[in-house]
Amino acid sequence: MEHIKYNIDPQGIATIIWDVAGSPVNIMNAHTMAEFFSVMDQALGDAAVKGIVVGSAKSDFIAGGDLKWFLNYDQSKADCFEMLMDTHKAMRRMETGGKPIVAAMNGLALGGGVEIALACHHRIMTDHPKNKMGLVECSIGLFPGAGGTQRFLRMIGVQKSIQYITQSKKLTAQQALKDGLIDAVCAPDEDIIAKAKNWILAQTEAVVQPWDVKRYQIPGTPVGVGQVSGITEFYSVSNAMAYKNTHGNMLHIKNVLSALYHGAGCAIDNALELEARYFVDTLFTKETKNIIRSSFIFIGDAAKGKGKPKGFEKAEYRKVGVLGAGMMGAGIAYVSAKAGLEVVLKDTALENAEKGKGYSQMIEAKKLEKKRTTPEKMEALLGNIQPTDKVADLADCDLIIEAVFENEKLKNTVTQETEAVIGKEVIYASNTSTIPITTLAKASSKPDKYIGLHFFSPVDKMPLVEIIVGEQTSDATLAAAIDYVIKIRKVPIVVKDGRGFFTSRVFGKFVNEGISMLSEGIPPAVIENVAKKIGMPVGPLAISDEVNLKLMLDIMGEDPNLTAHEKQLEKTIAKIVSHYGRTGKKEGQGFYEYPKGGKKYLWPQWAEIFPRVSDYDEAEIGHRLLFAMVIDAYKCLDSGVLQAPKDADVGSILGLGFPIHTGGVMGYVDYIGGEAFAATAHDLALKHGERFDLPESLKERIKSAGEARVFYKN
Template sequence: MIFEGKSLSATLLEEGIAELVFDAQGSVNKFDRQTVSELDQVTEALKNTAGVKAVVVRSAKSTFIVGADITEFTGLFSLSDEEVLAWVKQTSQVFDRFEDLPFPTVAAVNGFALGGGCEMTLACDLRVADTTASIGLPEVKLGLMPGFGGTVRLPRIIGSDNALEWMTTGRDRKADKALAEGAVDAVVAPEALRDAAIAMAKDAAAGNLDWQNRRAAKLAPLSLNANEATMSFSTAKAMVAAQAGKHYPAPHMMVDTVAKAAGLDRDGALALENQGFVTLAKTDAAKAQIGIFLADQLVKGKGKKAAKAATKAVEQVAVLGAGIMGGGIAYQAASKGMPVVMKDIAQPALDLGLNEAAKILGKGMQKGKVDATKMAKTLNNIVPTLEYSTMKNADMVIEAVVENPKVKGIVLKETEQTVADDAIICSNTSTISINQLAENLDKPERFCGMHFFNPVHRMPLVEIIRGEKTSDDTIAAVVAATLKMGKTPIVVNDCPGFLVNRVLFPYFAGFSKLVLDGADFAAVDKVMEKQFGWPMGPAYLLDVVGMDTADHASGVMADGIPERMQKIDNDPVTCLYKAERLGQKNGKGFYDFGTDKRGRPTKNPSDDAYALFAPHCADKRDFDSEEIIARLMIPMANEAIRCLEEGIVGSAAEADMALLYGLGFPPFRGGIFRYIETMGLANFVALADKYADLGPIYQLSDGVREMAAAGKSYFDQA
């Protein structure tokens, strides 16, 4: 044994081949501080062991190394710039020392080799992967750039163009693609990986493979002439500007760093990488995106824990109501291999539901993501019916009929009389109280809300709403079924609008008040899209939701929370609804929708909408972007805080993920609570107080004032 630590060990095999094996105590290998320290120790041990002629680096687990330990980042990045720089410099030098070993090194890559795991393979002279391998540098998804030499080594191995595409998109490569691009030297079957790596190491040690020149290229400047460099980096900058935009500094920093380092040797290039990493680590975008990663882990962990506790398996699903939403839900379950009965009272509705599933699959085929077999299997999993009796074998029924409590109540009552005694019944409602709907059932303990978002196949979130009488077993089974359907479940307690719509409607109310005060809705949309970062501004989003749906839901919210959400006099949304301008569904709302001469969709601010609002609005005037953002976001933030204080949602992290997955909250802002805390709670209180005279949706709870005064964080709460 050359070295034995907690995360890795090294032994000497026959013919002078040393085997360095990563095998951390947890489920995966990652570069936490312990592992980095042990890598440095084993490097020194290998260097000082007589008889070592080459080293093979492999994993004892089903995956190579998943990257750095991100849970360490939050504390680490709160240190001073100098301390963060010292850490990243020391860590990257550990990889340098390994790269400088006086004999060839070969990485045997299986499963994921991401981030620091990929950088470990790049520090080796040769790389062999098995067919399960996925290799990449996804740091950009955390608002960061590679920090352990990735920006230096990858461009010198596969060329700057390919390397920048890898790093600025964060997409990993399967083994064959990595081979084609030169990132690995061979691909073998999983069972042959270790032997292939050892054989490659023996060849290199014997001088049959020129590992010295490969290493020399990684230590030298990039082999680009001035014209090639100009073309490469200007193209990369243009691509990043178009795809990432101004809100995401990491990809821009990567291009600049590689460009500036092109003429430098390894040490000079690494110094630039270290500094760029520190700069990004201190950005709000990195804090937000790391927060998203950690929140996503929390949500996934809660989901897995609940699913593990499920005592009832959901094998067969029934969907009641076969419109666009019902068809989308049926498709989602069927596409994951679950048999689905889709029931409606009219054949045209069933046809619509099946057509919705077929349309989604058809688009998938056009993009090459779905083949004929997948399409046939999915459609064959959906059985359309007009009869209740066909649902008798369903383990779970999802009611998705019209958003009307009386209609839903009747359907739920009939359903309970038809299905098995232990079948779970869910309502896909966006606003109606689960406790109210449960009154229609004899066994409310087996009932909960299951709120899907439209379009179902694209939106990751499902809000699972617990009623007062819903059992833990029911929630666990529905969480498990949601995960089986490929969605992210977040469990919330019952209230009007639940979580996502409850925080969305104050945002819409803030927008309506702004328009009535003389703001141009198109200008508001531009600010909220281009500056705040929403995928759609509020007017455009309302057009997509539909004015009929929005007006109805605002009525439900007004009835449920009258102290803050009373309907607004002359609300532009209601004005459009009464004028039968429903939005995209009939081509006219805030915007007029159509197609140009080439058949491409068009969207233009409607003169008719402006004329409709004019009698009710103050004289048109320009609002600065900061005021527009404040007047829309304070009500949303305020309501999110109240939901957390009232126990509607379990944590700030879950609220952030719900808005990210359910509404498309800008990822670079990290979610609604991350946005509040980035601003600073004391600053948020001062900003809200500035607009308090606009009404209750701008007025703070005592809880947030106490949090701000005490200097507390919503993310520190259990």
């Protein structure tokens, strides 16, 4: 066997050890599962075997299904269903074979790995803070397809099953023990295999799964006809909540709820068949393929630093200097200190720098209150941050990140002041979101060491960092910058220089389109609600308030290349700011009203300023918001601002909140089909202007693809 190791000890206990060849973790696919079940059947059929232990030779148990295998699965739905049913039958043989089987979960156990453990009669998990177990398939557009829904349901009941599965909840050993998902814990220094064998040797009666006992009842199921309605109502509420959160865009959530609902009324074998049918229905949707491709493969590769130039050793960092202790600088200081780096947080006044450090203290205090950290860890993290108002304190930093106010003159002054005290080999990065790096690098004495690190707010929660390469930025500087981003556990994408770079530029199109539609008389509530309905996390008007309309005007005023549409939009925003004094959330009045102590609401006077129309088309509103971003993102790709379509998708999903079920800004073209995309863009251009005209190169891509995908094979 290539992936599974098999042994029988003198006491008649068989060990089936996962050790997938050529992989750092144990993954489940056609090859590994075939080996596992072959060995399992061998053990079950061997009269000399008294019991079986399933374990792992790697540091973790089983990481789950091979998602690349799922993404490239090219068999029919019927073949897929047959494969799943064969899996269910093999796992039922484990449960009903009459021999005690123990899962020795020595580390992380996720997805299919948990499902294998659930089919065992006894589960032991190593009790270590990093060890987690959970059915996490919903996080990548799938749901458990190897019995997870039905066994969870029969072990922890309806409510927790829905919560844990749809939220992809990962449980510690102690949490899993409390819920009854595992039966025992093992200390990190204990021999978990030996402990599993001891349990087998202690068994004196035949083993059987609870759901195979006659009259078994799902936990929490009410007894009596008059009480059944409570569970039915709970499913109805769960379904309604799921639709509210996903707007029907995430079919896998709907299907997992259906599998749980219908499976609850069946015996286990029929329930597993139902699960298989819903899983097949899910796997073959384009939404699931998009989520797997973008969230797992593209984002996963970026998070590992696969965009790093070749031939450079890993850069090591000890101390980072952060210039500017405002919201962005304070956030950068926090994530750096959290990664174990020393941080010098400098501002013009020590009081401001102390306040910036206070941001980290606030975050950690909340975590401490929720028992997500310890006083010792909190103290160590805060001890890593040194607030200062003295530039000399930056002298021994090995990386500088500037996060001062978005003003070119100020940034230039800070650059020259800092470079006077730091080493010649120290990289200098700017967190600018709009000013070209090449322009800012003119103030530097070492432009080859100058680069952009564009973080997103709030820094501690937003995973993306946009790395901007100026005209003179060296590959060595880029490689080192990527190493820093990976060190602080963020996801980098590499972007070439230009005004607005990629994310700020493209997101500006979303915001602009929303304001344009408001000026046309489309009700603001419709604009905001349609944005959420198509999968955006927040509407363009709310985002405008966060950015601030005055800042948007300042940025527009510095851009000499505004289009006719943008010039008209500039006049509209200027009118809103100067005539009505509405600038944004910070001032308490923008497109929304922000009453102190109350909930924000859309300013009701917009109908008087921009008389409303009633003949709007919601589908067209959604298309305008998304197409504006997609077309401009392609222009970034076409002009070389972006290196590959996948960079656009990663950046748009993590940085802009672009609907993940579409695959991202480039995946969206494939999602709706190239020809349909071109036809819709043509109609939008005729009705609303040249900003919806497709570049000729994109027209050619679509024409060449025909009915095939434009950007991705799968």
